[in-house]
Amino acid sequence: MESFEYVVVGAGLSGSAAAWHLAARGHEVALLERATPANDAGSSHGSARIFRYAYPDEFYTSLVQVAAAGWDELARLSGKQLITPHGAVDYGSVRRPERLAAVLETRGIDHELLTAKEAQDRWGQISFDTDVLWHPSAGVIDAHESVATMVNQAVAHGAAVHTNWEVACITESAGSYTLTSIDGRSIQAANVVVAAGGWLPKLLGSLSLPASFLEHFPEFEVRQEQAYHFPYVDGTDPATWPTFIHKREGWQAYGLPGGRDAGFRGQKVAEYNGGKILPSAAEQDGLISAENRRRVINYVEKYLPGLVPEPYAETTCLFTNTPTEDFIIDRADGITILSPCSGHGAKFAPLIGQFAADLATGTGTVPDQFRIAAQVAKAGAH
Incomplete structure (x- = not known):
């Protein structure tokens, strides 16, 4: 089974940006896409x-x-x-x-x-x-060209790209994660970044996320x-x-x-x-x-x-x-979540990738406005 330091799920604008930033920092990265990057069934296709x-x-x-x-x-x-x-x-x-x-x-x-x-x-x-x-x-x-460019930058820094690789579930064991595709293939990761966009509702319960994290995940x-x-x-x-x-x-x-x-x-x-x-x-x-x-x-x-x-x-x-149209960019254990982006995330793609890399590597943080944990802590203080 292939094993990587970071596996990014979803090669739209957010996922390709995260893969680019992680790879550019010298990390071992795989980018998984259920079809092809910026395909027409996602949120990052087209030129406008x-x-x-x-x-x-x-x-x-x-x-x-x-x-x-x-x-x-x-x-x-x-x-x-x-x-x-x-x-x-x-x-x-x-x-x-x-x-x-x-x-x-x-x-x-x-x-x-x-x-x-x-x-x-x-x-x-x-x-x-x-x-x-x-x-x-x-x-x-130009969303499609932007995704292609960020994927190319990730590959230039050593990232592996797996197309037609749809994630069915992610399981955690002994501090690492096994990602399994709908056709039974597997890949291992020390850390996972999920940028699944509109597929997140289908995946959310199958990501080995802590119950407390899922409990406070906002409706979207x-x-x-x-x-x-x-x-x-x-x-x-x-x-x-x-x-x-x-x-x-x-x-x-x-x-x-x-x-x-x-x-x-x-x-x-x-x-x-x-x-x-x-x-x-x-x-x-x-x-x-x-x-x-x-x-x-x-x-x-x-x-x-x-x-x-x-x-x-x-x-x-x-x-x-989301109800507030704020993004969700947060991390629980070794899994970083990058969506949803509420229809206005495209313009922030390079920054979202930077936030994801900071959060996933533990070298930085993101604004509290995007954090589930910080919002829960704030609510509990009142």
Whole structure:
């Protein structure tokens, strides 16, 4: 049986980042993936994820600034542009752009707070219903290429990658762990990092985690999200389209240039958390809800005049959400858990990998906001 110092389960953005950081520190690492890295059934496929600094909480904005240095390092190592600058606009009564602007001001991030008319004059392809926050340093992450790049960096530092290796269970004995696949193969590890995303609900009870850890694990849900690509009106330059987040009462939408996924000719638009809830990723069916499609088309007709309101492509993807939308990055005995990331984790990938390596090796820690143990201790103190 093969044996490794660290085995990482899941080769999406978080898992590949963890494998990269662990291998780069000189550790013996294996990366296991149930299919292939960044495959379409996971949360890290495709070429279009939003990179942004705008958060109502300074905590997350400060973490994006740290993560940005990790993206710069990855670009330097690979020679690839993994984030394409487009800028971002945030608006809507629930989004509260003035609050976002205050956070960016505190963190020293370039931004403008515009009236709806000022924004309309600049981006006539979008109809705005409130003041608008603009920050030009936002962009679009190529998720698939980012995963491939981090996997390549891990391999360059000696990591082994096992594809089509779906974990069925993890058992502990005498301080080490045996990972068994659904077809009966086994691999041994002194430490395990689990970055299973939407498959975590199916795996959670089979990971040899302490009962006290599982007892306090927060409830979370897996959603099969739906996204649509709408063609740009003739003559529109895709480079003029920013990413956007629009939050108003009863509706939250987001959009971004679709890049390679959209043949570079359309904007990706979706209703935030508009998909059905699944027991786990294993139950996804890839089917689009006709009701959801109609809602998004109606939204495009009303708010996005720069798009033809007829989607030419559509897809599903997975969001795995905690009740607070905070991440879970924690460790119990020799097992580190890296998910869920609540639909906004992509931009933090290099930093999540660093956190995972720090936690798994015992050389550092992570913010209490991500720790189950710290949250339990805090609750017990009251």
